[in-house]
Amino acid sequence: xxxxxxxxxxxxxxxxxxxxxxxxxxxxxxxxxxxxxxxxxxxxxxxxxxxxxxxxxxxxxxxxxxxxxxxxxxxxxxxxxxxxxxxxxxxxxxxxxxxxxxxxxxxxxxxxxxxxxxxxxxxxxxxxxxxxxxxxxxxxxxxxxxxxxxxxxxxxxxxxxxxxxxxxxxxxxxxxxxxxxxxxxxxxxxxxxxxxxxxxxxxxxxxxxxxxxxxxxxxxxxxxxxxxxxxxxxxxxxxxxxxxxxxxxxxxxxxxxxxxxxxxxxxxxxxxxxxxxxxxxxxxxxxxxxxxxxxxxxxxxxxxxxxxxxxxxxxxxxxxxxxxxxxxxxxxxxxxxxxxxxxxxxxxxxxxxxxxxxxxxxxxxxxxxxxxxxxxxxxxxxxxxxxxxxxxx
Amino acid sequence: xxxxxxxxxxxxxxxxxxxxxxxxxxxxxxxxxxxxxxxxxxxxxxxxxxxxxxxxxxxxxxxxxxxxxxxxxxxxxxxxxxxxxxxxxxxxxxxxxxxxxxxxxxxxxxxxxxxxxxxxxxxxxxxxxxxxxxxxxxxxxxxxxxxxxxxxxxxxxxxxxxxxxxxxxxxxxxxxxxxxxxxxxxxxxxxxxxxxxxxxxxxxxxxxxxxxxxxxxxxxxxxxxxxxxxxxxxxxxxxxxxxxxxxxxxxxxxxxxxxxxxxxxxxxxxxxxxxxxxxxxxxxxxxxxxxxxxxxxxxxxxxxxxxxxxxxxxxxxxxxxxxxxxxxxxxxxxxxxxxxxxxxxxxxxxxxxxxxxxxxxxxxxxxxxxxx
Numbered sequence: 001x002x003x004x005x006x007x008x009x010x011x012x013x014x015x016x017x018x019x020x021x022x023x024x025x026x027x028x029x030x031x032x033x034x035x036x037x038x039x040x041x042x043x044x045x046x047x048x049x050x051x052x053x054x055x056x057x058x059x060x061x062x063x064x065x066x067x068x069x070x071x072x073x074x075x076x077x078x079x080x081x082x083x084x085x086x087x088x089x090x091x092x093x094x095x096x097x098x099x100x101x102x103x104x105x106x107x108x109x110x111x112x113x114x115x116x117x118x119x120x121x122x123x124x125x126x127x128x129x130x131x132x133x134x135x136x137x138x139x140x141x142x143x144x145x146x147x148x149x150x151x152x153x154x155x156x157x158x159x160x161x162x163x164x165x166x167x168x169x170x171x172x173x174x175x176x177x178x179x180x181x182x183x184x185x186x187x188x189x190x191x192x193x194x195x196x197x198x199x200x201x202x203x204x205x206x207x208x209x210x211x212x213x214x215x216x217x218x219x220x221x222x223x224x225x226x227x228x229x230x231x232x233x234x235x236x237x238x239x240x241x242x243x244x245x246x247x248x249x250x251x252x253x254x255x256x257x258x259x260x261x262x263x264x265x266x267x268x269x270x271x272x273x274x275x276x277x278x279x280x281x282x283x284x285x286x287x288x289x290x291x292x293x294x295x296x297x298x299x300x301x302x303x304x305x306x307x308x309x310x311x312x313x314x315x316x317x318x319x320x321x322x323x324x325x326x327x328x329x330x331x332x333x334x335x336x337x338x339x340x341x342x343x344x345x346x347x348x349x350x351x352x353x354x355x356x357x358x359x360x361x362x363x364x365x366x367x368x369x370x371x372x373x374x375x376x377x378x379x380x381x382x383x384x385x386x387x388x389x390x391x392x393x
Numbered sequence: 394x395x396x397x398x399x400x401x402x403x404x405x406x407x408x409x410x411x412x413x414x415x416x417x418x419x420x421x422x423x424x425x426x427x428x429x430x431x432x433x434x435x436x437x438x439x440x441x442x443x444x445x446x447x448x449x450x451x452x453x454x455x456x457x458x459x460x461x462x463x464x465x466x467x468x469x470x471x472x473x474x475x476x477x478x479x480x481x482x483x484x485x486x487x488x489x490x491x492x493x494x495x496x497x498x499x500x501x502x503x504x505x506x507x508x509x510x511x512x513x514x515x516x517x518x519x520x521x522x523x524x525x526x527x528x529x530x531x532x533x534x535x536x537x538x539x540x541x542x543x544x545x546x547x548x549x550x551x552x553x554x555x556x557x558x559x560x561x562x563x564x565x566x567x568x569x570x571x572x573x574x575x576x577x578x579x580x581x582x583x584x585x586x587x588x589x590x591x592x593x594x595x596x597x598x599x600x601x602x603x604x605x606x607x608x609x610x611x612x613x614x615x616x617x618x619x620x621x622x623x624x625x626x627x628x629x630x631x632x633x634x635x636x637x638x639x640x641x642x643x644x645x646x647x648x649x650x651x652x653x654x655x656x657x658x659x660x661x662x663x664x665x666x667x668x669x670x671x672x673x674x675x676x677x678x679x680x681x682x683x684x685x686x687x688x689x690x691x692x693x694x695x696x697x698x699x700x701x702x703x704x705x706x707x708x709x710x711x712x713x714x715x716x717x718x719x720x721x722x723x724x725x726x727x728x729x730x731x732x733x734x735x736x737x738x739x740x741x742x743x744x745x746x747x748x749x750x751x752x753x754x755x756x757x758x759x760x761x762x763x764x765x
Contacts, residue, residue, distance in 0.1 A: 263763040280765040287753075290760035295679075297701065297759070298708040301686035302679040305396035314397055319678075326675045383674055384667035388647050391659045
């Protein structure tokens, strides 16, 4: 048996012994996702047990070094771990902006002290993070942000506001882009971390067309941030932000759009019935769904290639923009088809049978996919300039 | 296996890419076309391919080949596509080899070494109408004497008029059977037509063609699996060639966007064109990954290969088609001229898109394989 085969057997046995049956069920509602944090209320014992078992083994962040709460797995081992998780339909033990976004940035730019201090609690799900990037006047154009940190010697005093801050009302800490030099557009931003319980921080949820409010407005009114709590260099936060956005796009395109990328046509065969040839009994919709399936299976192949190349440094740095663009546009198309396939049932907004209008709300939610984390148009600009090297206007 | 070329494959690409680009660039195709060449490809070029061992890449080592996989053959096909190189590589070295290697037996022993040594060109006589419908083969093979008598008509047979042997799919009492029909078989005629991309494909007539029983490739009535292997290999190969065609067209177009000025600006500065070019880039990358995945699954002998082969043919078809259409449009008037190469890419794409099942055929297959 090769080392990797042995590793697979070990993971399989561990999952068998440690993953509770309730955690091998598909995510059905928002409370099924475990976000952790100091105020987190576990949905049930299984959710708690699953997080603790994974955290103890380093499996919430399998590819992070052991010193920072990971399992220190190689890329090949990580791939096997994910395959084995998928095989038993195991839920993610912990969904976390700390893992997806801040963690990779800390691993890249943090000091040894910061890594130990912040990464371990992230791996254990003890601190729930939110991301303070967008501002009312600067969405995709992040470098125009205005939130200002005034230098007071040993600390900054931060004033301003952020918008579209996902789950800010439930987060413990924020990683935040703050202007610390007004004279320099790009090199005048610092990447700060601070406690959302700090004096002067308030949040207000924003009601969306889906009827949900996953996003908030966040206000900073003379918030004091110690000078030790920044990542990278002062005024060079843009470097950290750019690196982190690459990971965010990977997450939005890979997880958000790619997570449920399975054949769509089969799911609706029952509602439409089949004709004598065994085909979905709406030839035009069948064709659209099949064409979509082709794109889904193709995108999954691209996802695999992208990850293989990304992890070994072969991918163009801007290829995450391409993945984000293709993945989010595909996810929007999926939900348009889900609505067509669901017919009048999919229109129901509050019935029990539709789980509170899950399909309609999900459809509306996806419209943000090509806006958040940089719009599709910005992604296309980046591909055009950085990959195709087309001339600037 | 990671989904990128390993070191050996990258080395292969590094030797094949400049070779094809130098020996058989688009001007090579033009020369054949303008001289009304009757063969459809250059025998000299095929001899050079042979020196590099390319015709026998997929032939097992026991039969004198290199025993490589679809991933490697795809590297050659992509370069053939990028340079619009006329060549019997796809039908002979990919499709025919896949069928013969799967079948084994007398015909494999007879033809695989001949393919590997560059001596034999093999044509694939599968289609019978304007559209690819391999489940509706009407050509018949009836028992006669020691062998069979073949009757029927085949179409879109690439290199059919010059092939040393044609693999003919025919209906037998209990299923489909494949036959190796040699060039000089009595009653076999090939009527070559020049296609839009300047290649030559034949209408083949089998009028009471008599073959011995050992002309059967594999077993009588059991040709279904062998035909499937032939189709999977050829479709994946055509998809790889289309990725090359699409990439070639896209590269030309992006270069043009950086050179051509209108309204006092490089046209590549216009956001309208930038976004379309960037969208095309994404589609081409996805198509490339998909074709590689199909090659990988075929090489692994995976059950998932059949689905991914259809996905790849459909996706590469869509992406390459977008590349050539955007190519002609973004070139403007010059893109409509015969003198300029971009139109030739559009023509080749059209022929490859139709070969072994068009986009719609394969989308339909994907629906079927997913139970709807």
